[in-house]
Amino acid sequence: MLSCKACLWILVVACLLSSGRMLVHSPRTGEDAAENERRSGQRFAALRDALPQRGVIGYIGQSKDSVGHYYLAQYALAPLVVDSSPNHPLVVGNFPNTLPQNLPGNLKLLRDFGNGVLLLANEDAR
Amino acid sequence: MAIALAGILCLLTGFVIVALGLHLLPTRSTLLLGISLSTGFGLAVFSIIYFLARWSGFLHLWAIDAAVCALLLIALTPLRKHRISAAPNVEAPDQATPRCLLIAFALASLAAVYCGITYAVARPYGSGWDSFAIWNLHARFLFRGGINWRDGFSPLIPWSHPDYPLLLPAAIAHFWTVMGRETSAVPAVIGLVFTFSTVGLLFSGLDILLGRTSALLGAMCLLSTPFFIDLGTWQYADVPLSFFILATLVLLHLHDRLAKGGVESRSTLALAGLAAGFAAWTKNEGILFLLTMLLTRMWLTSRQPSPGRRPISQMAPMLLAVAPIFALIAFFKRAVAPPGDLFSDLATMLHKLGDPSRYWAVLKWYGRELIRFGEWWLIPLPIVMLVLYFLLKRNVTREEKETVRASAAALVLTLAGYFFIYLITPRDIYWHLRFSLNRLFVQLWPSAIFVFFSALGGEPLTARRGDTEPQVQQPETASQNGTKSFSC
Numbered sequence: 001m002l003s004c005k006a007c008l009w010i011l012v013v014a015c016l017l018s019s020g021r022m023l024v025h026s027p028r029t030g031e032d033a034a035e036n037e038r039r040s041g042q043r044f045a046a047l048r049d050a051l052p053q054r055g056v057i058g059y060i061g062q063s064k065d066s067v068g069h070y071y072l073a074q075y076a077l078a079p080l081v082v083d084s085s086p087n088h089p090l091v092v093g094n095f096p097n098t099l100p101q102n103l104p105g106n107l108k109l110l111r112d113f114g115n116g117v118l119l120l121a122n123e124d125a126r
Numbered sequence: 127m128a129i130a131l132a133g134i135l136c137l138l139t140g141f142v143i144v145a146l147g148l149h150l151l152p153t154r155s156t157l158l159l160g161i162s163l164s165t166g167f168g169l170a171v172f173s174i175i176y177f178l179a180r181w182s183g184f185l186h187l188w189a190i191d192a193a194v195c196a197l198l199l200i201a202l203t204p205l206r207k208h209r210i211s212a213a214p215n216v217e218a219p220d221q222a223t224p225r226c227l228l229i230a231f232a233l234a235s236l237a238a239v240y241c242g243i244t245y246a247v248a249r250p251y252g253s254g255w256d257s258f259a260i261w262n263l264h265a266r267f268l269f270r271g272g273i274n275w276r277d278g279f280s281p282l283i284p285w286s287h288p289d290y291p292l293l294l295p296a297a298i299a300h301f302w303t304v305m306g307r308e309t310s311a312v313p314a315v316i317g318l319v320f321t322f323s324t325v326g327l328l329f330s331g332l333d334i335l336l337g338r339t340s341a342l343l344g345a346m347c348l349l350s351t352p353f354f355i356d357l358g359t360w361q362y363a364d365v366p367l368s369f370f371i372l373a374t375l376v377l378l379h380l381h382d383r384l385a386k387g388g389v390e391s392r393s394t395l396a397l398a399g400l401a402a403g404f405a406a407w408t409k410n411e412g413i414l415f416l417l418t419m420l421l422t423r424m425w426l427t428s429r430q431p432s433p434g435r436r437p438i439s440q441m442a443p444m445l446l447a448v449a450p451i452f453a454l455i456a457f458f459k460r461a462v463a464p465p466g467d468l469f470s471d472l473a474t475m476l477h478k479l480g481d482p483s484r485y486w487a488v489l490k491w492y493g494r495e496l497i498r499f500g501e502w503w504l505i506p507l508p509i510v511m512l513v514l515y516f517l518l519k520r521n522v523t524r525e526e527k528e529t530v531r532a533s534a535a536a537l538v539l540t541l542a543g544y545f546f547i548y549l550i551t552p553r554d555i556y557w558h559l560r561f562s563l564n565r566l567f568v569q570l571w572p573s574a575i576f577v578f579f580s581a582l583g584g585e586p587l588t589a590r591r592g593d594t595e596p597q598v599q600q601p602e603t604a605s606q607n608g609t610k611s612f613s614c
Binding site: 003004012014015017021023026028035071079082 | 227230233234237238240241244245247248249250251252255258259262263266267270271272274275277278280282283285286343346347349350351352355356500501502503504505506507510511513514517518
């Protein structure tokens with residue numbers, strides 16, 4: 001039967017093995033550069049200056065699957081509340097990968113900030 | 127400069143609160159315990175100050191911080207002289223610590239510190255979605271929102287969980303406000319502070335109560351849990367919550383050790399209540415822990431009643447400390463936050479509770495995650511610890527056994543509460559389990575390590591260096607031999 005001392009040593013060895021694994025998997029410099037860029041909100045910096053200081057704005061994005069892009073847009077544009085709906089007078093268009101061929105008919109492009117960031121007006125919501 | 131001053135003020139505020147509540151003989155271990163507790167307590171107080179200042183519109187934070195710290199210092203001054211002379215020594219006896227264990231601990235510490243810092247530097251905006259979708263987003267609304275800060279708790283963005291308590295976001299916003307600008311360094315540093323304060327708290331708590339060998343082994347178990355170190359830098363609230371849960375248990379064990387030696391330390395009990403309240407102010411899961419902890423303490427107090435005192439009056443200091451924080455949370459939930467999204471209508475919840483397949487699904491995930499949540503390599507630590515538990519004879523006195531049982535029961539009941547929430551979750555159960563269960567286990571992991579080593583008792587792990595000066599508290603059954611000692 002395993003002695004207590006042996007078991008304690010197994011505990012110490014198990015700890016050191018996991019510490020070693022942690023070291024091996026520690027991130028390298030610049031490894032997460034693209035993700036950091038996304039989280040920094042730089043894409044939305046110019047748009048933020050063009051929007052009102054507070055209130056609720058609408059949002060239209062790539063697809064239902066890109067919910068992370070919507071969250072990041074809200075994070076960048078706080079303290080504005082970004083509602084995931086185009087039914088607001090001002091609507092943010094967020095298309096980080098490809099710009100859409102056609103926008104819904106009631107949305108009018110006010111300004112293209114580049115990098116897939118658009119400011120749109122919903123004429124029906126006025 | 128502003129950040130350094132604010133940091134010092136925060137630490138000092140926490141330190142004075144801890145000094146008011148805890149009066150032990152000053153040693154290296156009690157100093158480490160004090161510093162580890164001070165960081166979390168200071169940040170918690172800063173978050174409450176910020177929330178109240180934001181709510182009242184009186185945002186002169188420097189003045190408020192300085193006034194709070196000064197008031198606490200004034201309250202401490204008359205007590206200090208008396209307390210230093212009367213401070214009891216509760217420390218475990220001097221132990222012969224194997225050098226190889228010290229080396230292993232040093233290696234694990236270096237690896238954890240290196241990885242923690244590289245994670246924080248490589249991912250200054252945190253990791254995972256909750257950092258930007260919940261915690262830092264709320265901090266931005268508090269900081270950027272001005273008088274419209276309540277917009278951040280709009281039901282239009284339910285995915286940001288506007289009902290989550292504000293300890294972490296308000297502490298971040300506090301530092302941003304005194305600096306006058308936002309920087310990702312603040313949440314990153316707060317994450318690291320909580321991570322390593324938890325390690326310091328575990329080490330010092332075990333060192334004081336059980337001895338150096340248990341402290342080294344226990345802290346090493348935590349330092350060598352890759353997911354704990356990783357999650358600490360994600361800028362989530364799970365590690366801060368784990369800190370406050372552990373702080374509550376360590377303080378309760380200290381109180382019971384003091385009480386066993388005839389020292390009735392109500393202020394230590396109040397400090398434990400404060401820690402449990404801060405846990406509830408960190409995350410909704412903390413509210414569950416607070417309730418289970420109060421329940422188990424009530425049970426413990428009813429089993430060990432003091433002559434002429436009812437259990438409720440024995441718990442009064444703790445309840446009095448919890449009350450204002452509970453009132454703050456209730457105010458936040460009623461006046462600021464929209465309702466949470468975990469509870470649906472009663473009929474739906476009952477239907478889910480009657481579905482056996484949901485119990486089986488959650489049970490399977492619990493079993494699977496138990497051995498893999500820490501992302502250990504080759505040997506999962508909970509398995510080794512379970513084997514150790516059955517191999518080593520428990521060697522604690524009856525009173526301490528009761529304390530350990532109460533702490534273990536609080537953790538098990540909290541886990542049972544999580545189980546219940548998974549059963550009734552309105553979300554897809556597998557999705558919910560997949561993206562949260564490992565973090566819930568991390569919330570309880572430091573406390574589980576603490577309770578595990580407390581259940582073992584210090585003696586089976588070590589040989590004593592010999593009789594030392596008389597101690598106020600000693601386990602009555604402490605063995606003098608070192609038959610099961612841990613040596614190189």
